[in-house]
Each structure stands twice: as C-alpha cells, then as structure tokens.
Amino acid sequence: MRDTPGATQQSATERHAISADLIAVLxxxxxxxxxxxxxxxxxxxxxxxxxxxxxSLQSGLRNWVEQQTxxxxxxxxxxxxxxxxxxxxxxxxxxxxxISYLGLTRVEPAHGTPPGSWRxxxxxxxxxxxxTGAPNIIQELIVPRxxxxxxxxxxxxxxxxxxxRAGSAFGFDGRPWNEELVLQRYELLFEAGLVExxxxxxxxxxxxxxxxxxxxxxxxxxxATGIARLxxxxxxxPVVFELMPPSFTLLQLQRAVEALAGLLVHKQNFRxxxxxxxxxxxxxxxxxxxxxxxxxxxxxxxxxxxxHAVAGTK
Amino acid sequence: MRDTPGATQQSATERHAISADLIAVLxxxxxxxxxxxxxxxxxxxxxxxxxxxxxSLQSGLRNWVEQQTxxxxxxxxxxxxxxxxxxxxxxxxxxxxxISYLGLTRVEPAHGTPPGSWRxxxxxxxxxxxxTGAPNIIQELIVPRxxxxxxxxxxxxxxxxxxxRAGSAFGFDGRPWNEELVLQRYELLFEAGLVExxxxxxxxxxxxxxxxxxxxxxxxxxxATGIARLxxxxxxxPVVFELMPPSFTLLQLQRAVEALAGLLVHKQNFRxxxxxxxxxxxxxxxxxxxxxxxxxxxxxxxxxxxxHAVAGTK
DNA sequence: ATCCATATGCTTAGCATGAGCATAAGCACT
DNA sequence: AGTGCTTATGCTCATGCTAAGCATATGGAT
Numbered sequence: 001m002r003d004t005p006g007a008t009q010q011s012a013t014e015r016h017a018i019s020a021d022l023i024a025v026l027x028x029x030x031x032x033x034x035x036x037x038x039x040x041x042x043x044x045x046x047x048x049x050x051x052x053x054x055x056s057l058q059s060g061l062r063n064w065v066e067q068q069t070x071x072x073x074x075x076x077x078x079x080x081x082x083x084x085x086x087x088x089x090x091x092x093x094x095x096x097x098x099i100s101y102l103g104l105t106r107v108e109p110a111h112g113t114p115p116g117s118w119r120x121x122x123x124x125x126x127x128x129x130x131x132t133g134a135p136n137i138i139q140e141l142i143v144p145r146x147x148x149x150x151x152x153x154x155x156x157x158x159x160x161x162x163x164x165r166a167g168s169a170f171g172f173d174g175r176p177w178n179e180e181l182v183l184q185r186y187e188l189l190f191e192a193g194l195v196e197x198x199x200x201x202x203x204x205x206x207x208x209x210x211x212x213x214x215x216x217x218x219x220x221x222x223x224a225t226g227i228a229r230l231x232x233x234x235x236x237x238p239v240v241f242e243l244m245p246p247s248f249t250l251l252q253l254q255r256a257v258e259a260l261a262g263l264l265v266h267k268q269n270f271r272x273x274x275x276x277x278x279x280x281x282x283x284x285x286x287x288x289x290x291x292x293x294x295x296x297x298x299x300x301x302x303x304x305x306x307x308h309a310v311a312g313t314k
Numbered sequence: 315m316r317d318t319p320g321a322t323q324q325s326a327t328e329r330h331a332i333s334a335d336l337i338a339v340l341x342x343x344x345x346x347x348x349x350x351x352x353x354x355x356x357x358x359x360x361x362x363x364x365x366x367x368x369x370s371l372q373s374g375l376r377n378w379v380e381q382q383t384x385x386x387x388x389x390x391x392x393x394x395x396x397x398x399x400x401x402x403x404x405x406x407x408x409x410x411x412x413i414s415y416l417g418l419t420r421v422e423p424a425h426g427t428p429p430g431s432w433r434x435x436x437x438x439x440x441x442x443x444x445x446t447g448a449p450n451i452i453q454e455l456i457v458p459r460x461x462x463x464x465x466x467x468x469x470x471x472x473x474x475x476x477x478x479r480a481g482s483a484f485g486f487d488g489r490p491w492n493e494e495l496v497l498q499r500y501e502l503l504f505e506a507g508l509v510e511x512x513x514x515x516x517x518x519x520x521x522x523x524x525x526x527x528x529x530x531x532x533x534x535x536x537x538a539t540g541i542a543r544l545x546x547x548x549x550x551x552p553v554v555f556e557l558m559p560p561s562f563t564l565l566q567l568q569r570a571v572e573a574l575a576g577l578l579v580h581k582q583n584f585r586x587x588x589x590x591x592x593x594x595x596x597x598x599x600x601x602x603x604x605x606x607x608x609x610x611x612x613x614x615x616x617x618x619x620x621x622h623a624v625a626g627t628k
Numbered sequence: 629a630t631c632c633a634t635a636t637g638c639t640t641a642g643c644a645t646g647a648g649c650a651t652a653a654g655c656a657c658t
Numbered sequence: 659a660g661t662g663c664t665t666a667t668g669c670t671c672a673t674g675c676t677a678a679g680c681a682t683a684t685g686g687a688t
Contacts, residue, residue, distance in 0.1 A: 018332050018333060018334055018364075018411075019332060020332055020397070020411055050332075050397065055398065056397065056398040057395070057396075057397045057398070078394060078395060080392060081371070081392060081395040081413050082371075083334070083364065083370065083371045083413075084369065084370040084371070097332075097334055097411060097413075099395050099397075099411075249634095249635090250635085250636095251634075251635080266676090266677065266678065266679090267634095267635085267636095268635095268636075268637080268638090268678090268679085269676070269677065269678080271635090271636075271637095272676095273676090288685070288686090290633085290634060290635085290685090291632090291633055291634065291685090291686080292632075292633035292634025292635065292684080292685065292686080293633075293634050293635045293636085293683065293684040293685050293686095294634090294635080294684075294685060295634075295635060295636095296635085296636095563665095563666090564666085564667095565665075565666080580645095580646065580647065580648090581665095581666090581667095582647090582648085582667080582668080582669090583645070583646065583647080585666090585667075585668095586645095587644095587645090602654070602655090604654090604664085604665060604666085605654090605655080605663090605664055605665065606653080606654065606655080606663080606664035606665025606666065607652065607653040607654050607655095607664075607665050607666045607667085608653075608654060608665090608666080609665075609666060609667095610666085610667095
C-alpha cells in the first residue's frame with residue numbers, strides 16, 4: 001500500500017496482470033427444495049469474467065442471470081472477494097480476483113433450462129440437512145473421523161482445541177447443533193482432510209470417502225459461504241419471500257424457511273411470528289390442494305420494507 | 315459471464331485493464347474515543363495498490379498495517395468490493411477494483427505516529443453520536459432538510475416513501491433511533507444532496523452546509539459501511555476486546571462499546587451480560603484510578619472463542 | 629361415519645431484557 | 659471524623675419474547 005517501505009514500485013504492466021471474475025451462488029427453493037444453479041455436471045458454480053462494460057458488478061451479474069434464467073433476480077448480495085495465490089485459479093495471465101455473489105430467485109420451469117442445472121444443495125453438504133433429524137453420517141462417519149483427526153495433533157492443548165472446535169461445529173459432546181455454522185463445518189472437514197478438495201490441494205493420498213459432492217477449485221467453499229449467509233440472513237431480513245411465488249400458503253412459506261435452515265420449525269409459532277410482524281397479507285383466496293383443510297393464501301407485504309427495520313423469520 | 319450471448323470476447327490486454335486497490339477502515343478506541351486512521355488531512359482512508367506478491371488480500375493488508383502502526387491487527391474483516399464506473403477512481407489505465415476492509419487494533423502511542431492520523435469518527439458523522447442524547451443538528455438541520463427534500467418529489471407516493479425512509483433512518487415521526495443504520499443515513503443524506511460528496515458527484519451547486527467532514531471519492535461511504543458493520547458485529551461477536559488493552563475494568567469496556575454504538579447502555583445490565591457469558595475473568599488486580607470505588611480488573615477469556623457460538627455485547 | 633391431514637386459535641412456563649433500588653468503597657474536602 | 663462525590667457491585671421486578679403443547683376446525687378419502 002502507499003508509503004509501505006517494502007513496497008516495490010510496480011510497473012503498469014505488472015499492476016495490470018490482474019483480471020476479475022464473478023462467481024454466483026444462485027439459490028431457489030421450488031416446493032421446499034433448496035437448490036443452487038450449477039454448471040459442468042454440478043461441479044462448478046456459474047462464473048465468468050467481469051466485463052468492463054458493465055456499470056457495476058451488481059448490474060453485470062443481474063443482467064447475466066436474468067438473461068440466463070429468464071426470471072428477475074430478487075435479491076443480490078455480495079459474498080466475498082478472493083484473491084489468494086494458491087487458489088488454483090490464477091491463469092497464465094496473472095492473478096485472478098474472484099468476486100462472489102449470493103442471489104435469490106424463483107425457478108420458472110416454463111423458461112426452459114438455463115445452461116446449467118439446479119441441484120439440491122444438500123447433495124454437496126449432506127450433513128447440513130437436519131429436517132428429519134441429524135443425518136446418520138454425522139455420528140457414523142464425521143464424528144469418529146474428527147476425533148481421529150484431533151488425536152493426531154501432537155500437543156495436548158492442540159488436541160483439545162480441535163475437539164472443541166469439532167464439537168461446537170457439529171454439535172456433539174453435548175453441544176447444540178447450530179445451523180449457521182455451514183462454513184466452519186466445511187472448513188473443519190477440509191482442514192481434517194476429509195473432503196476431496198483437501199486431498200487435491202495438499203496432494204494427500206487420503207481416501208476421503210466422505211459423502212457430499214466435491215466441486216472445482218474452491219467453489220464448494222463459496223457455496224458454503226452463501227448458504228451460511230442465507231441462513232443468518234433469513235433470521236433478520238424477510239428475504240425468503242424472494243424465493244416464493246406471488247401467493248402462497250403459510251405452510252409453503254414455512255417449508256421454504258425449513259429448506260434453507262435445514263431444520264424444522266414449530267408451525268404455530270412460525271405463523272405467529274410471520275403474522276405479528278405484518279410480513280404478509282391475505283389475498284382472499286384459498287388453496288385446497290394442500291391435502292387437508294384448505295389454507296388461506298397470502299402475499300408478501302412489500303410495504304413493510306419501508307416501514308421499519310424489518311426482522312425476518314425465526 | 316460465460317455463455318452470455320452478448321458477451322464480447324475480450325482480448326487479453328482488454329481484460330487486464332484492471333487494477334486492484336485495498337482500502338482500510340482501521341478502528342481503535344483509546345479511552346472511550348472511537349477513532350479511525352486517515353491520511354491526507356483526514357480526507358481519505360489509507361489505501362494502496364494490491365501487491366501481486368502477497369499471498370492473499372488479508373495478509374497483504376495485515377502486513378502493511380502492522381508495519382505502519384507497530385501494533386498487531388486484532389481482527390480483520392472484508393467489507394465490500396467496489397468496481398463501479400463513475401466511482402471517480404478509474405485511472406487512465408482502466409477500471410479499478412477496490413476491496414475494502416475493516417480492521418480493529420489498539421492504539422499504541424509509544425510507536426510514534428503512523429503516516430496518517432487517528433481521527434474521531436464522529437467528526438465525519440456528527441449525527442451518529444447519541445451518547446449525550448440526540449445531537450441538535452438532527453432536529454435543527456437534518457430533519458427539516460429531509461422534509462424539504464421529500465416535498466420536492468412529484469408524486470404523492472414518492473413523497474411518502476421519502477418521508478418514511480427518512481423517518482426510519484433518523485428516528486423521527488415517532489420512530490426509534492437505530493444505531494445500526496449508519497450507511498442508510500449517509501446514503502439518504504447523499505441522495506438528498508445534503509453532503510458535500512453529493513454536490514461533487516452530481517455537479518449540483520447546492521450549499522451543503524451540513525456538519526460532518528467530507529472525504530475523497532466514496533471514502534466516507536466506505537467508512538459508514540465499516541461503522542455500520544462494526545455496530546452490528548459487536549452485538550453477536552466479542553470483537554470489542556480487540557480494541558481493549560490486556561486488562562481493563564468493566565466500565566472501560568462499557569465505554570468502548572458505547573463509543574462504537576454511539577449510545578449509552580445501562581451499567582448493571584451490561585455487567586450482567588458480560589459476566590453471565592463468561593466473556594471475561596478477573597485478573598485479581600484492582601484499578602484505583604477510576605475516581606471512585608476501585609474496580610476489579612478483567613481480561614478477555616480467549617477460550618470462549620472455541621467454546622460455543624459466542625454472543626457479543628448488548 | 630370415520631380417519632387422516634392440514635389449518636388455525638390459544639395457553640403456559642421459562643428465559644432474556646430494560647429499568648431501577650440499594651449498598652459498598654474509595655477520594656477530596658472540611 | 660464527617661460529608662459529599664464518584665464509581666463499583668448486588669439484587670429485584672415488570673415486561674416481552676420464545677419454545678412447546680393442547681385443542682378445535684375443516685376439507686378429502688375410504
């Protein structure tokens with residue numbers, strides 16, 4: 001940075017050996033199924049070079065996505081910017097800066113398949129779906145492997161530290177499961193050499209054998225960042241509605257939230273929360289295709305966005 | 315992005331007409347005074363080109379800061395990446411991508427002045443300091459100006475919308491003050507043409523006359539982003555401790571939190587919160603230079619970071 | 629008519645939060 | 659020593675939110 005004693009004065013050509021990429025974590029939730037847009041047989045997130053012509057990063061991304069999916073992007077948020085060496089993405093031309101975004105949209109089957117496919121995001125993180133209780137692989141695979149990994153540390157305190165981190169991330173040793181720690185969990189598995197990407201990066205010959213589809217480069221890490229961000233966000237901002245059709249039942253809304261959080265919620269409390277915050281209003285119609293008593297249809301009250309600092313769900 | 319119909323195939327040189335800058339919002343809080351590191355007579359945040367040699371953005375920033383301030387950077391967090399055209403920072407060489415960071419540190423007067431100066435951050439945002447009640451300028455200057463601005467909108471609903479936004483941002487018309495809305499407030503003032511930067515950007519001849527020191531480019535906006543982030547963060551992560559000396563009294567800690575939040579907090583409740591969360595432990599020493607009854611000295615319990623998903627203060 | 633599934637209203641216990649009362653323990657005066 | 663000022667520290671109470679569950683309503687299917 002300026003005034004840095006050790007800083008070399010770079011020549012113009014050196015300084016410009018940089019290019020920028022956009023990477024998108026595009027999320028939808030058609031009937032309670034959390035999905036993400038992928039390319040290359042679900043091995044990568046959609047990405048591409050940042051075009052100089054664009055007015056801004058955001059508008060570049062928005063244009064591209066709307067063209068591809070044929071549906072407006074409801075919500076965009078920047079996730080993180082990566083520029084590490086050793087990310088494997090530096091081309092021969094120099095350092096690549098990757099700017100990742102989280103985007104929410106509705107899937108519109110009518111518009112044909114985008115050049116890529118929507119994949120359930122728990123394909124990539126099977127340990128993250130606790131809607132039907134904690135997945136077996138946690139107790140059967142992950143916990144023992146992490147204990148093993150903790151044991152391989154030399155010093156006592158390091159072993160304890162690893163164990164604590166593992167316990168708090170995956171909710172064992174009496175700790176509760178915290179659905180927001182998606183990134184910590186992935187990074188822990190990575191550090192322990194339990195995901196394929198780790199073996200790839202460190203040239204370890206470990207047999208990972210851990211369920212969960214790997215991705216190119218650090219894409220799975222970026223996806224984890226996006227999921228974590230979304231799980232946090234829905235609690236204090238009404239962003240779920242970006243995933244919903246114009247009108248919906250409260251159960252459909254609940255299923256969407258549960259899909260994202262990977263947890264079930266208490267139905268009555270969920271409704272109370274939504275209604276007391278005036279997040280929705282009745283359309284007057286009913287939906288009878290729910291299999292039980294017909295449910296009122298609701299729509300999102302866009303007005304709330306201006307009204308007060310709005311909380312989210314849960 | 316890839317597969318974009320309208321995407322031009324850029325030549326290598328075109329693609330590389332990009333350079334990257336780091337911009338830092340470096341915060342400290344010596345005896346309950348919130349300060350930020352500035353350069354150029356407090357008109358700019360420290361920044362400089364991203365050096366290709368660095369392993370990562372984070373490490374580049376960390377090295378630089380530690381060299382400059384002679385003090386380790388406790389906490390770093392990425393704020394936002396800007397690459398808009400019209401940011402005024404695109405040089406002749408092409409588009410500049412600016413990656414901004416928030417960093418927390420302790421000020422160490424012994425190490426001499428860094429090439430820049432620490433400035434109280436309320437010099438830039440006088441309306442943000444509510445520690446001694448709401449500043450007069452809000453009722454006397456800001457509210458009337460914003461009402462005026464709202465009135466200039468043509469349509470009725472637009473007027474109402476402006477009024478609602480202003481009311482919720484600055485806490486009038488019966489709304490509570492929300493200290494987290496730092497960025498919204500700055501952007502509102504900008505949009506209403508009430509800060510100098512706005513006049514600069516839009517070539518308006520408005521007399522701003524609004525207190526609060528302007529900055530170069532969008533640096534004040536970045537600073538607002540940093541303050542907002544920090545005000546949110548202290549509520550759910552124990553980051554204040556990065557600003558504290560190794561041992562401190564609970565009142566000193568409270569003053570630091572109040573400095574950041576721009577609000578006073580209830581002393582007894584603050585202590586209860588800190589202690590019940592086991593965020594600190596007694597050192598055994600007492601401090602008698604407090605002017606009243608001597609206070610116990612505490613230190614931060616670093617162990618909590620591993621223990622559970624730790625909440626912050628307030 | 630009965631069962632099943634969902635919708636919807638209401639109650640209760642526990643916990644966190646905001647606010648205030650009361651007491652303790654130093655210092656600086658007189 | 660006594661008074662007053664300042665800060666530290668302990669405790670209580672009212673309120674509100676949250677988790678959890680009970681109970682009833684209402685449609686379809688058998």
